[in-house]
Amino acid sequence: MLNKTSQPSQEKIPVKEIAEDFHPAGVAELDLYQKREKIYTRKIEGFYQRIRLYTGWPLLLGYFLLPWLNWSGSQAVLFDLPKRQFNIFSLTFWPQDFPLLALMMIIAAFALFAVTAWIGRVWCGYTCPQTVWTAIFMWAEQFFEGSRNQRIKRDQGPWSRDKVLRKLGKHGAWIGVALVTGFTFVGYFSPIRDLTQSFMQVGIGSANDSWGLTWGLGWWEIAWINFFTCATYINAGWLREQVCMYMCPYARFQSVMFDKDTLVVSYDASRGENRGPRKKSVIPSEQGLGDCVDCKICVQVCPTGIDIRDGMQFECIDCALCIDGCNSVMDQMGYERGLISYTTENALEGKPTTLFRPRLVAYGVAVLLMMSLFSWAIIVRVPLELDVIRDRDRLYNETTDGLVENSYTLKILNMDQREHSYELTFSGLDHGIIIGKNKVFVAGGEVTELPIRLQIDPSNIPATNTSIVFLIESTDGSDYLATAESRFIGPETPAGRSGE
Ligand code: SF4
Ligand code: SF4
Structure with missing residues (x-):
């Protein structure tokens, strides 16, 4: 410790030159970038590989064939973004149904938690698209380039005609699978039959394209097909296990469910x-x-x-x-x-395994409850919505017959996939009459605007500002009903309402 009276030493601390590659004892240089070692997997057959085959193929076929399936005359599964409709067989989800879609996602997440807590990462090993597509790409690799040892030897050897042809074959197959995958994916968002027809219209000799090509497809379709083709090719062909190790969040947090x-x-x-x-x-x-x-x-x-x-x-x-x-x-x-x-x-560890433990039971009960709630919501869901816009230009009109009149525009949204006929009535204004159509047909998934007027003798108006309810009801036996509230405005004074 320095004494207050002590003087700083004049002695110089010797400075020693240190070589650039010097590291103090015990401190190693750490390279944060780890170069990827290419993995050459060996082909193996066995019980679990057969299970992977039996689960992988139906999933693949389901993915590729589902958009081609029709239901009631239109694509069975179509996420129609321009129309803001998600069609899943007989159900059509609209933006208004977002809570239902959110509930569906939550159910899927809890089901995944339950399965993970019970049998680990079975989703990753057998059904994850990354795993399934990587397996297809590996199969193509083995088909063109041979066994693990042959692939290692060929990669270490010089380029030859045989090596180039095999590599070309492999990448051609990868690009082919990736293109069909990307095309099919876009087919879930744009009707796949029209998409295929447009795709076939790609030709040479356009007058309006600088590259001399005609495109039947729209630019956004081309962009998304390209994007998903590239994503599939890169993820399943090149990145493979790195997607699971560095990009998938599930790999990181699944251990907390174990x-x-x-x-x-x-x-x-x-x-x-x-x-x-x-x-x-x-x-x-x-x-x-x-x-x-x-x-x-x-x-x-x-x-x-x-x-x-x-x-x-x-x-x-x-x-x-x-x-x-x-x-x-x-x-x-x-x-x-x-x-x-x-x-x-x-x-x-030689201890007994407990199947029904509290966490698993809690996940199971939560999934069952949410599924019941979801099913109930689907069963009682009415695929019909009614909106009323009151004409705000004038509070009310007086007709030549001395009647008081309010104008409205009704928007009838048929959220079903089938056409329905509806009848319009209203309540809250006794003796009032509807001027305009009160019966209407609305095609499946369409919105129809219905302009109407309500007329009433002023002596029958209960108040200056009266609450009324419009009711639209299907008349084709489907038993759908929707209501919307609005207001009927009349003259301010009782004298005015009596027509004096
Ligand atoms: S015997 Fe040992 S090294 Fe060989 S496969 Fe089994 S665990 Fe692996
Ligand atoms: S990923 Fe896991 S289960 Fe699959 S082979 Fe490797 S160690 Fe085995």
């Missing part, structure tokens, strides 16, 4: 260790070995390139490829299957 009873793909270290190669004839326990022969098949088949033997990792998408890979090795070695398996942390 507990010790969640079913996840796990390696049984107590059985597998000590790992090591051995001859088939060797009895592992006699050599101090576990059942893992350290063949690394589980790593080679993993689409995210991780080693499940290192424990549970956020990169693992629960695809079970490593289970099939390891089981095939266990079969070859004559060992019991299941060194890697779907199991729970409790089971691995």
Whole structure:
């Protein structure tokens, strides 16, 4: 510690030149960018791959065929943004139905939470579009470029005619799949039959296009098809596991839904260790070995390139490829299957697994309640809406017959997909009459404006400003009804109302 009277030392602190690459002991240079190592996955077959096939194909076919399905004469599933209508089979959702759509999304989110808490990332492994499309792209890669070893060897070797042709074939197939995917996606928003017809009209020799091409498609359609084609090609062809690891938020927060009873793909270290190669004839326990022969098949088949033997990792998408890979090795070695398996942390620790735990029950009850609420809302939902706009130019008119008249414009929105006939009535103004049409047909998904006037003898007007209710009711047996409130304005003085 310095004394108050002490003088600063005149002695200079020696300065030492430090080499640019010097790092103090224990401090390593950390590169925040990790270069991606290309993953060459090995093809594997087995029980879980068959399940992936059986779940993947129906989903793919559903995706590609659904927009071609017609329902009551129009596209069964169409998100018609210009008309602001979402058609899902017999249901049409309008902007007014946003709470229902929001409820649907919340149900889907809770269902995903429940499934994740119960059986882990089964969504990621079997049904996520990223997984399904990546599997198709991998299949194309194997078709054109061969097995894992052949692909590694070819990529390390020089460019040759064979290599160029194989690469061209692979990328051609990827672009083809990506284009059909992007086109189909846009077909959910723009009627797919018209879209296909327009797509076919692309030709050469336009008078009004600087590139000499004619486009049957609109520019926004071209832009979105291109966008989704590129997104599919890049995500499934190039980024693959990086989408799951760095871009998908679900991968980051799914672990909070896990507990010790969640079913996840796990390696049984107590059985597998000590790992090591051995001859088939060797009895592992006699050599101090576990059942893992350290063949690394589980790593080679993993689409995210991780080693499940290192424990549970956020990169693992629960695809079970490593289970099939390891089981095939266990079969070859004559060992019991299941060194890697779907199991729970409790089971691995020799404790019982509880299926009905509070969190899972809470998720299940929440999903059931919301689904009941949603179903009820759909059942009681009336696909009809009525709006009334009162003519504000004049408070009221007096006719030559001495009647008091108010004008209105009624907007009738038929939210159903079928045409309906309606009849208009009103209440709150006894002895009043409607001048104009009070019966109307409205086509499915259309809005009709109905201008009408209400007339009444002034002596029958109950007040200067009277509350009235318009009621529109279907007359074709569909039993739809909608009401809208408005006002009838009359003369200010009772004398005026009596016509004096
Ligand atoms: S596949 Fe099975 S035996 Fe081979 S390294 Fe992986 S865990 Fe061990
Ligand atoms: S560790 Fe196994 S289950 Fe997880 S992603 Fe890799 S192969 Fe799939």
